[in-house]
Amino acid sequence: AQTVTQSQPEMSVQEAETVTLSCTYDTSESDYYLFWYKQPPSRQMILVIRQEAYKQQNATENRFSVNFQKAAKSFSLKISDSQLGDAAMYFCAYRTPQGGSEKLVFGKGTKLTVNP
């Protein structure tokens, strides 16, 4: 079974600085998707960025980028120029179409605090 591990329960960053959140996963599949979701206090799950495993190029969305290392099964999220609104729980997630199911497997999350 696939597993996702986020080894940093909490992280903090100064406003305008850069922070990197770690994520590793375990799978025997060769094709899959990886995601980072943001969950602010409102509880809404917001998709931050996604990466297709077959793409070697790292995904980027404005201030958010990933470092995808397929051989190492690592998928870290870098947030540049951190803003107060980035404070939230961040979840790394994995998805594979096993038997047609599109279910996501989540890590336990990293709580990000942004200090002014």
Added chain:
Amino acid sequence: NAGVMQNPRHLVRRRGQEARLRCSPMKGHSHVYWYRQLPEEGLKFMVYLQKENIIDESGMPKERFSAEFPKEGPSILRIQQVVRGDSAAYFCASSPGSWVNTEAFFGQGTRLTVV
């Protein structure tokens, strides 16, 4: 286009009562997923449904929990005879269909408290 709508946002039930959680997927979405989030935990998959069919219920507890997604109306997650351990946030997500190049959109969740 309204997002995924879940209601109620908060639900309080006494032990032994039934809880019904509703999820209306985004317009045009025919796939629904239910996840449970325990305190300080990530979301855990429970069940995946398409209209009138359960596709994958590998994450559902064998007893007391059931889910449906009828031809008309919202998807319902039903928990019978609730216990304290059922207290959690329950999230619904929907997607338009084939997994290739799609993503699931989440509702805001229902926080169930069992007293």
